[in-house]
Amino acid sequence: MSTAAAKPIANTRSATGIPSAKLITWWVIASEIVIFGGLLVIYIMHRLGHPEWGAEAAHTNTLAGALNTFVLLTSSLCAVLAHKAADAHDGPRAAKLLRFTALGGLIFLCIKGFEWTTDIHEGFVLSSGGFWSYYYTIAGLHGLHVLAGMIIMLIVAADAAKNQELQRVECIGLYWHFVDIVWIFLFPLLYIAR
Amino acid sequence: MEHTTAESHVHHPNYVKIWAILVVLLIVSVLGSMSSIRGVVLAAAFGVAVVKAYLVAKNFMHINVEKRWVPYLLIVCLAFMVILFAAVSPDVMRHSGLHWENNAAKQAVESGMKNAPAKHE
Amino acid sequence: MQYLFTGMAMALIGGFLAYVFRMQLGFPNQHVPGFGLVTPGKYNALVTMHGSIMIFWVAMPILIAAFGNFLIPLMIGADDMAFPRINRLSYQIFLLSALVLLASFLVKGGAFGGAWTSYPPLSAKGAYNLTPIGASLWLVAVALEFVAFLLGGINFTVTTMNSRAPGMKMYDIPMVIWMIVLASIIFMASAGPLIAGAVMLLFDQTMATGFYDPNRGGDPLLWEHLFWFFGHPEVYVVLLPAMGIVAEILAVFARKKLFGYKTMLYTAWATGVLSFVVWAHHQFVAGIDPRMANIFSVTTLLISIPIAEMVFLYIATLYGGSIRLKTPMLWALAFIAEFLIGGVTGIFLGASGTDIYLHDTYFVIAHFHYTFVPIAIISVFAGITFWYPKMFGRMLNDTLGKIHFWGTVIAFNVIFIPLFITGAAGDQRRVYSYSQFQEQMVPALRHLRTTSTVALLVMLSFQVFFLINFFWSLRHGERAVANPWKSTTLEWTVPSPPPHGNFAELPTVYRGAYEYGLPGRDTDYWPQDAPN
Numbered sequence: 040m041s042t043a044a045a046k047p048i049a050n051t052r053s054a055t056g057i058p059s060a061k062l063i064t065w066w067v068i069a070s071e072i073v074i075f076g077g078l079l080v081i082y083i084m085h086r087l088g089h090p091e092w093g094a095e096a097a098h099t100n101t102l103a104g105a106l107n108t109f110v111l112l113t114s115s116l117c118a119v120l121a122h123k124a125a126d127a128h129d130g131p132r133a134a135k136l137l138r139f140t141a142l143g144g145l146i147f148l149c150i151k152g153f154e155w156t157t158d159i160h161e162g163f164v165l166s167s168g169g170f171w172s173y174y175y176t177i178a179g180l181h182g183l184h185v186l187a188g189m190i191i192m193l194i195v196a197a198d199a200a201k202n203q204e205l206q207r208v209e210c211i212g213l214y215w216h217f218v219d220i221v222w223i224f225l226f227p228l229l230y231i232a233r
Numbered sequence: 234m235e236h237t238t239a240e241s242h243v244h245h246p247n248y249v250k251i252w253a254i255l256v257v258l259l260i261v262s263v264l265g266s267m268s269s270i271r272g273v274v275l276a277a278a279f280g281v282a283v284v285k286a287y288l289v290a291k292n293f294m295h296i297n298v299e300k301r302w303v304p305y306l307l308i309v310c311l312a313f314m315v316i317l318f319a320a321v322s323p324d325v326m327r328h329s330g331l332h333w334e335n336n337a338a339k340q341a342v343e344s345g346m347k348n349a350p351a352k353h354e
Numbered sequence: 355m356q357y358l359f360t361g362m363a364m365a366l367i368g369g370f371l372a373y374v375f376r377m378q379l380g381f382p383n384q385h386v387p388g389f390g391l392v393t394p395g396k397y398n399a400l401v402t403m404h405g406s407i408m409i410f411w412v413a414m415p416i417l418i419a420a421f422g423n424f425l426i427p428l429m430i431g432a433d434d435m436a437f438p439r440i441n442r443l444s445y446q447i448f449l450l451s452a453l454v455l456l457a458s459f460l461v462k463g464g465a466f467g468g469a470w471t472s473y474p475p476l477s478a479k480g481a482y483n484l485t486p487i488g489a490s491l492w493l494v495a496v497a498l499e500f501v502a503f504l505l506g507g508i509n510f511t512v513t514t515m516n517s518r519a520p521g522m523k524m525y526d527i528p529m530v531i532w533m534i535v536l537a538s539i540i541f542m543a544s545a546g547p548l549i550a551g552a553v554m555l556l557f558d559q560t561m562a563t564g565f566y567d568p569n570r571g572g573d574p575l576l577w578e579h580l581f582w583f584f585g586h587p588e589v590y591v592v593l594l595p596a597m598g599i600v601a602e603i604l605a606v607f608a609r610k611k612l613f614g615y616k617t618m619l620y621t622a623w624a625t626g627v628l629s630f631v632v633w634a635h636h637q638f639v640a641g642i643d644p645r646m647a648n649i650f651s652v653t654t655l656l657i658s659i660p661i662a663e664m665v666f667l668y669i670a671t672l673y674g675g676s677i678r679l680k681t682p683m684l685w686a687l688a689f690i691a692e693f694l695i696g697g698v699t700g701i702f703l704g705a706s707g708t709d710i711y712l713h714d715t716y717f718v719i720a721h722f723h724y725t726f727v728p729i730a731i732i733s734v735f736a737g738i739t740f741w742y743p744k745m746f747g748r749m750l751n752d753t754l755g756k757i758h759f760w761g762t763v764i765a766f767n768v769i770f771i772p773l774f775i776t777g778a779a780g781d782q783r784r785v786y787s788y789s790q791f792q793e794q795m796v797p798a799l800r801h802l803r804t805t806s807t808v809a810l811l812v813m814l815s816f817q818v819f820f821l822i823n824f825f826w827s828l829r830h831g832e833r834a835v836a837n838p839w840k841s842t843t844l845e846w847t848v849p850s851p852p853p854h855g856n857f858a859e860l861p862t863v864y865r866g867a868y869e870y871g872l873p874g875r876d877t878d879y880w881p882q883d884a885p886n
Contacts, residue, residue, distance in 0.1 A: 047434035048860065049427060049517035057300060059436045059516045065303050066508040069310050070542045076314035077547025081325075081554075081576065084318065088326040088338070089571065091345020105263050109256060112285075116252040119293040123245045166562040169341070169571035176554060176563075216294045220286045227278030231266040313543055313630055320634065321579040323643045330643050337568035 064210040068217045071184075075221050078180065079228065082173045086228075095170035096229065098163060103154040104230035107147050108222060114143025115219045118212040121199075125209060130202035137196035137208065140215060144189040151182060174229055181225060184218050244298075251292045258285050355745070356445055357420035358738075360452060361412050367456075368407040369814060375400040375786075380807025382787040395484050397786035398467030403459075405470030406492065409592070410499050411452055413730035417595040418503070418541075419448070421737055422510050422534045424745060428845035428852060429528050431519025431861045431883070436512050444506035451498035458491035466492035469784060471581060474566035474574045478558040486559070493556045500545050507538030519844070519883075521863035525619075526882065528843050528867040529612060532619055533598030537591040540626045544587035551580035578640055582633040589725070590629040594622055596733035597664060600686045603740050604668055606841045607683035608675025609878055611868040614667045621660040621667075628657045638706045639713045647706045654704035661697060665690060676871070676878075680839075681755035685736035688763050689728045696724030699774065714784075716777030720770045727766055735759070735820070742824075743838050747850040748831030754823040761816030768809035772802035842881045843867050 050059055057065075086092055121136035155175075165175045188211070195211045198204040258281050265277020290296045296304050328335040328342070370388075377384075378392035385391055392400070423441065427434055435441045458465045466488040468477035480486025514527065514535045554565040555577065564570020566577050605612045612618070634642055634650040668690055677683070699721040702708045712718060735758075742750050773781075776799050781788065788794035837846040848857055861883035869880035 047432070047436075047438060047855075049432035049434045049513060050436045052432070052517045054518045054522075055300065055515050057303075057516070059512050062516060063437065063440075063508055063512045065299075065306070066511060066542070069306050070504055070508065070546060072307060072310040073313065073543055073546025074549050075546075076311065077317065077580070078550035080314050080318045080547070081321075081550065081580070084322045084326040085571070087322075088328060089342055089345070091342050094345065094348075101263070101266075105259065108259050112252060112255045112259065115289060115293055116248055119248050123248070126245070165557065166564070169564070172554075172557065172563040172565060176557065180550075180553070213294055216289050220289055223282050223285045223289070227262065227266075227282050231262075231274065231278045310543060316631060317547060317579075317583055320631075320646060321576065321583075323646060324575045324579065324641075325573050332644075333641060335568065335573070338571065338573070341571050 058206055060206050060210050064213050071217065078177055082177060085169060089169060092170040099230050100154045101230045103150055104226050107150050108226050110143050110147045111219045111222050114140045115216055117143065118215045122209045122212045125205040130199045130205055133208045134196040134200035137192050137199065141189045141192045144185050147185055148182060177225060178229060181221055188215050188218055246292055251288060255285055255288060357415045357423060360449060361416035361420060364407050364411040364452060368404050368412055371400050371404040373810065373814060376807040376810045378786060380804045382789055392786065394786045395467060399465045399485060401784060402467050402469050403465050408730060410496060413592045414503060415448065416734050417592055418534055418537055419506055421595065425845060426510055426513055426531055428856055429531050429843055430514060430517060430522060431844050431863060432517040433855045433857060435509055436517050437509050440505055440509050444502045447498055448502035451495045451502060454491055454498060455495035458488040461487040463488055474555060474558060474577050478555060478566055490556060490559050493552050497549065497552050500549055504542055504545060507541050510538050511535050519861050519863050526863055526866045529601040529618060530598030533594040533622060536622055536626055537594045540587045541591045544584045547580050548584035551577055575640060578637050582636045586633040587629040590625055592729050596729040599733045599737040600689045603682045603686040603736055604671050605868045605870060606839050607678045607680060608672050609870045610671055610675035611870055613670035618664055618667050621663045625657060625660045632657055635704055638709045651704060651706045658697060658701060665694060681752055681759060682736050682740035684759045685732055685739060689732045689736060692724055692732060693728040696721060699724060714782055716773040716781040716783065719783060720773040720777060723770050743834035744845055744850050746828055747834050748827045749834050749838065750827045750831060751823050754819050758816055758819040762813055765809045765813035765816065769806045769813065772806045776802050840879050842869055842879050844882055847881060847883055
């Protein structure tokens, strides 16, 4: 799916010194900070005002959360190693590492699937009340971003395996690290009951 | 016309070492959260989170190598979130004010605390 | 182009909705030609959709997306956007959002009737708003529109930052481009919490959650904060591109350099930043902490300063200029005059004391139409009449343009000045008929309302001149040369209309965008890409 021949000159210029692909990634991350940030700020406000939510939060599966944190951290490692490989112009290795990263995302989603199935069986659903509404909304939004990241990552990997569009490896890596950082904060906010 | 292939202007640290530190921090935060002292739990949970986020941002995202305005942009976005919190929390977080009371919320807190006291701490 | 035509089509729909509800207000409880009887429920849907369409599907697409897409590559000397396929995707998402919104007119219950501000619990419970499906469709449409503009706006920002012609430094970028980019950044930073809040409202509507329900642990005031945290910066998102368009036109038709380019830029940035700390002036009577209200009063009054500064810069640009009163210039001048009225009446609303009386009256409606109509209508006509030759390769008929101008602007004032008076006299917003309110049914007020309605009919009829001019000139207008207005900026160096790839040879830029009226040169303007 090489599009190198069809790229407009506008895409290749860089008056700022940052390649456009990376620039747009940083802007996307900035916009995501306000989306997740907004949601988390609202949640924190409610959490601080409703100490009784601590009892509800105790029912979240902290082990699953911790495991998921580990999975995402490891997948981030794969992502940055992919960047290193891309820098060395080793496309196939970068593609392999990106695919491992995506696999990490898949494992994350599977663990979440098990976790939520158990929660729902115990009767905790989206409408179960204040804490649970926020829990599912926030973790759900994050999960959607994991899924979207995985799909884009596999597309980038397909190009990278042919040593094409290697600059995109770093960009999808940046996005993935951001998703990881959001989870780093979600884990204490949602799982560690206070 | 500029090339858009990846530029190796970043110095690649030992990523596996960073990852190992992150995993150790994760274990610390989980163990710390089981403590009965509130301060320890908060420090373990959030203090560690901040450190981990910083490590990922610095070492994996190479944010300190980027042009300066990139981290500034992100910090400004965070600052807006602080403003949002500061201005909205007096209405939403607190349940009474100068001339008002949020009875529904107060009742929810009361009944919640009565029915299921928190297991941790 | 697609954005322009979609926006224009939506404007016709929004205008029709205004026609219907003004007919109801001017001639209450009578059959409205072309619509039927306006029941209370229908009235709510009419005003809701009028507001939503005009802001989200007319002002934003035309001012930011249409002009941005057309002007940015041309004015910075690039062949296309940095990411053309993302660009196409953002239009497709936008079109989808427009179709979802229009579909809501056809579902059971009809279009959403909970006001464009969509406060819960009215908006959360179908039992209250009587338009449950419409309410959810509205939310989905708005969410899609946000995504489209996030993508598009980020594309514009990256393109302007990176894809400039060699030699074009930051201070050589034409003002309108800066304004569009600033608007995109402000939009991006403010839309996030509302996107989160909108998802929560959608869940409240469809999944029995209680995010905004106090009995379930939620808080309706939360929605208000989230909405206005976005809503206030949003008005500057549409204002700044409008001011940018006016700036371009003033410089060209006064044959004079834009006065205070850097000052204008910095005040625009300052406005953008300040716009994030004024939002609760929409909530003065909603029960927020009065100390909060004091803070927001101060910040609101402060923000009038940078805007006034920009108006002064316009006037300074005009002073001593050699003014040509072509149609685009007339629109630009009208913008300044009308927006001034809008800004000054805003002071009464920004001070929390007077706002307690004026909140939710027609005074507010008149105020924001005196700001929004210059933004969404006057500056848009200014931009269209100015860039039409470049876009379509033909000149618009100037006489028809002037007739359209005078008819629209005079009628506009006759619509809204009476509304200041009726509002101060107690006419409340979102009330479909005052027949039950004895104090509001005095002849003086009734006559003012009728006057307003008749003026709207006049204004709408004058749009026919524009439509005729626009579509007739496409085929039969005088062929346009590359630079009919003798402007210095880069888009006028290419043929009209621009070919694919914009520039046969990509330009190099040697100076700023506003070199006019230079002594000692044989022409009174110095294009940006001319070496000497």
